[in-house]
Amino acid sequence: MEARNTEEHVIEVTGLRRVYGGGFEAVRGISFHVGRGEVFALLGTNGAGKTSTVELLEGLAPPSGGQVRVFGHDPHGERDAVRPRTGVMLQEGGFPSELTVAETTRMWAGCVSGARPVDEALGLVGLSRKSGVRVKQLSGGERRRLDLALALLGRPEVLFLDEPTTGLDAEGRRDTWDLVRSLRDNGTTVLLTTHYLEEAESLADRLAILHRGRIAATGTPEEVTAAQPSRIVFRLPDGWFVGDLPPLDRLGVTAHEVSGGVVRLQTEELQRTATGLLVWAEQAGVTLHGLDVRSASLEEAFLGIARDAARETDGTDGTGTDHASEGVAA
Structure with missing residues (x-):
C-alpha cells in the first residue's frame, strides 16, 4: 500500500509527553502527523503508551509537555472547535443495559449535531436486525459494533478507534475493515490502535510502533517491514x-x-x-x-523492533537478561 498524498496535516503531535501521578511518564516526547483521508495506526505492547496518547488527541486530558493539534486546534483547550468534527470509539463503552440498541443510538444522537439517522448508523455496522434487542443481551462483538455506530453518528472528519475489532469474529472483523476503508476513501481521517498486526498491515497507510512511551519505528507498513x-x-x-x-x-x-x-x-x-x-x-x-x-511480516517486524528497543533502553537482549551485568556488550 502506498502512502497517501495529503495536503493537510489534520493531526499534528510535537514532543508530546504525558506524566501520571507519582511521576510515571507514559508518553515520552513523541512526534508524528496524520494527513487528511489517511489511516494511521498506533501499535505497541501493553503499557507502550497507545491509549495515553489517543486520550490526549481526543482532548480528554492536557499534555504534560509538547503539543497536540487537531484541525489546527488544541483538542483540550479548544474542545468546542474540535469535538463536533471527531468521532471516538473507546476500548469499552458504557451503555444503559435495559435500553434497546435503537433507543441507545437515538439517545446518543440527541447529543450530536447533524446526526445520521439511527437506521443508517446501525446499518453501517450490521446491527439493523438487533435494533430492538436490549443492550444487555448483546454479545461482546455486537457491543463493539454499537460502539462504532455511535462513533459514526456525527459523520466525523476524524475518527479515533481504540482496539475497534476486539471481540469480533472473523466476519465481523473483515466487515469493520471494509467500513474503515470506505470511510477513508470518502475523506475521513482514521487513527486506530490495535493488537491485531494483520489489521494494521491491511488498513494503515502509515503506522508508528511505540515502546515504553517512545516511537521505535514509523513509516508505511512496507517501509517498516523492509527493515527486517x-x-x-x-x-x-x-x-x-x-x-x-x-x-x-x-x-x-x-x-x-x-x-x-x-x-x-x-x-x-x-x-x-x-x-x-x-x-x-x-x-x-x-x-x-x-x-x-x-518477506518479513509486520508481526515479525514488530517483534524485532520491540526486542531491539528493549535492548537499547535497558541493556538486555529483549528477554529480560541483563548482559551488561555479565560483561557482554549490550
Missing part, C-alpha cells in the same frame, strides 16, 4: 545437508538454522538469495520440499 530480514524455509531430501549448498554468504544469507531437517535462511536480499538457491537446486537436481519464500 526476509526468510526462506525448506526441507532438503535425505542425504543432503546445508553444507552441500553454495556458500551461504555468497547467497546473501545473513543467518541460518537447521531444526528437525528444516532449513531456515534469513536474508536482506530476498531476490538474490532465492534466485541463487533455486538455480543451485535446478542444477543439482534437488527438490526443496515445502519451500516457503517470503
Whole structure:
C-alpha cells in the first residue's frame, strides 16, 4: 500500500509527553502527523503508551509537555472547535443495559449535531436486525459494533478507534475493515490502535510502533517491514545437508538454522538469495520440499523492533537478561 498524498496535516503531535501521578511518564516526547483521508495506526505492547496518547488527541486530558493539534486546534483547550468534527470509539463503552440498541443510538444522537439517522448508523455496522434487542443481551462483538455506530453518528472528519475489532469474529472483523476503508476513501481521517498486526498491515497507510512511551519505528507498513530480514524455509531430501549448498554468504544469507531437517535462511536480499538457491537446486537436481519464500511480516517486524528497543533502553537482549551485568556488550 502506498502512502497517501495529503495536503493537510489534520493531526499534528510535537514532543508530546504525558506524566501520571507519582511521576510515571507514559508518553515520552513523541512526534508524528496524520494527513487528511489517511489511516494511521498506533501499535505497541501493553503499557507502550497507545491509549495515553489517543486520550490526549481526543482532548480528554492536557499534555504534560509538547503539543497536540487537531484541525489546527488544541483538542483540550479548544474542545468546542474540535469535538463536533471527531468521532471516538473507546476500548469499552458504557451503555444503559435495559435500553434497546435503537433507543441507545437515538439517545446518543440527541447529543450530536447533524446526526445520521439511527437506521443508517446501525446499518453501517450490521446491527439493523438487533435494533430492538436490549443492550444487555448483546454479545461482546455486537457491543463493539454499537460502539462504532455511535462513533459514526456525527459523520466525523476524524475518527479515533481504540482496539475497534476486539471481540469480533472473523466476519465481523473483515466487515469493520471494509467500513474503515470506505470511510477513508470518502475523506475521513482514521487513527486506530490495535493488537491485531494483520489489521494494521491491511488498513494503515502509515503506522508508528511505540515502546515504553517512545516511537521505535514509523513509516508505511512496507517501509517498516523492509527493515527486517526476509526468510526462506525448506526441507532438503535425505542425504543432503546445508553444507552441500553454495556458500551461504555468497547467497546473501545473513543467518541460518537447521531444526528437525528444516532449513531456515534469513536474508536482506530476498531476490538474490532465492534466485541463487533455486538455480543451485535446478542444477543439482534437488527438490526443496515445502519451500516457503517470503518477506518479513509486520508481526515479525514488530517483534524485532520491540526486542531491539528493549535492548537499547535497558541493556538486555529483549528477554529480560541483563548482559551488561555479565560483561557482554549490550
